[in-house]
Amino acid sequence: MKRSVTAVACLMLCFISGFAFAQTTLKYNVNGSSSWVPYYIPNAPENPGILGEIVPLLLARAQINIEKHNFPPRRTNYALDNGLLDFDFVSPSWFPNNDLGELFVQSSALLAIQENIITLKANAKDWQHADQLTGKAIGTVRGYLYHNDAEFTRVDFISERELIIALEKNRVKAAISGDLPALYWAKQLNSPIALAAIHSKGDLVMRLRKEHAALLPQINAAIAELQADGTIQHIIDKYTQQAVFEQTK
Structure with missing residues (x-):
């Protein structure tokens, strides 16, 4: 009987955790600059840039809801530090000692930069x-x-x-x-x-606020899938070919 109660409790906990993950909506602002071409291309819905395309695909594959915001560059880091945003994409090589800070955890590598x-x-x-x-x-x-x-x-x-x-x-x-x-x-x-x-x-990674660290396994699994099936490389190739550059002038 004791084993049965424990099993039921575990199932309930897993269900509650899964429900919490499903209900989580992460806020982001992929355009740290208004024109981080070719990673983000403003006002180009057909060709929104490398991250403009990868981010929605990645979080959809991870089964995590996202909410896009449009903060100006100076406000983005403040918003991340204060929980107004939940993640962005950075390279640890941009930081002293490759340290993203105590407020954040990082995903596996998305692409080289x-x-x-x-x-x-x-x-x-x-x-x-x-x-x-x-x-x-x-x-x-x-x-x-x-x-x-x-x-x-x-x-x-x-x-x-x-x-x-x-x-x-x-x-x-x-x-x-x-x-x-x-x-x-x-x-x-x-x-x-x-x-x-x-x-x-270095590598571009997701910088995720630490309170959402439990989502990292889902995010890393999604990154691995998109790398393995060639999706990420296909998007990178699309934006490093001259034809796309000409379209986004």
């Missing part, structure tokens, strides 16, 4: 080492995280597109950008930029 020092081609030889940032005024994107921004002076712009324009107009000598966004906007603006030293290299 790289940042470079970018500059005009004529100046690329002067920026071949990351330590050359020290003490300099460096173009950055407002609201973005940089693991060593205490070592240089941030000159914030609203997007990677504006970073390219700032380099052309000599407002800054160098900036930091993801490689794909920099190459995309350089082509659109016909700007002779170069990818100089690597600033950070």
Whole structure:
């Protein structure tokens, strides 16, 4: 009889836990910047960007409801820190010591990501080492995280597109950008930029508030499934082909 009662209790607990998971709605704001091309492309419902497509697929596969918000870049990190948002996507390589902080847990790797020092081609030889940032005024994107921004002076712009324009107009000598966004906007603006030293290299992961840590197994399983069946790579390929770039000009 005792075993039977225990079994029933376990079943009830599993049912309650499963119900709680099913009822959970995670709030997010995938566009940390208004134009993180090609990861997020605003006002392009047919081609919303790599994360614009992956996030709904991922959470649907994990059977977790989501609620999209549209906070400005400066408010996004505040919203995450204060529970107004529940997750975003970051690379641990953007943080000092790869530490996302005590408020968060991280998922398994979603995709590889790289940042470079970018500059005009004529100046690329002067920026071949990351330590050359020290003490300099460096173009950055407002609201973005940089693991060593205490070592240089941030000159914030609203997007990677504006970073390219700032380099052309000599407002800054160098900036930091993801490689794909920099190459995309350089082509659109016909700007002779170069990818100089690597600033950070790592993986993009979900940064999830710790109170939702119990959902990680579902999320990681969904990531593994989308990687195994080729969905993630297919979406990445779609946005790294010239045809899509031309469509999103």
